[in-house]
Amino acid sequence: MSAAVCAAPGCDNAVVRRPGRRGRPPIYCSPGCRPSRRRSVLGVEAEPSEAGDVAGRDWEVRLRRGPRAVVVQRGLGRFSATALAADIQTLLTGKATS
Ligand SMILES: [Zn+2]
Incomplete structure (x- = not known):
């Protein structure tokens, strides 16, 4: 497991990436930090x-x-x-x- 920092501005939570999971690795710590959700x-x-x-x-x-x-x-x-x-x-x- 490797950790990165959430890509949302103003958020420095760690994003946990699980090796072996399919698809793009997550860059946000939670759904609330995704730009599409974040504003609304x-x-x-x-x-x-x-x-x-x-x-x-x-x-x-x-x-x-x-x-x-x-x-x-x-x-x-x-x-x-x-x-x-x-x-x-x-x-x-x-x-x-x-
Ligand atoms: Zn975040």
Whole structure:
């Protein structure tokens, strides 16, 4: 297995290439990073905030469409952030994730 970096601008996730698989090797880390999907799909993400300095409550929830993102809320704990993101995801897709 060899790893490369995702070809989408602003994304530095690793892309795992499996030898022996047929077809072109993937250059994006996920379907959401493909240019054809990237512009139109509205997604939600919960991640530790880069600016966070309060221990344990430094997560933020963002809405993202392609390279643009809007912070919905900052200063959350990890559990609150992932729960909020899941609620928003359910709202966006109309179906429960769990
Ligand atoms: Zn990517």
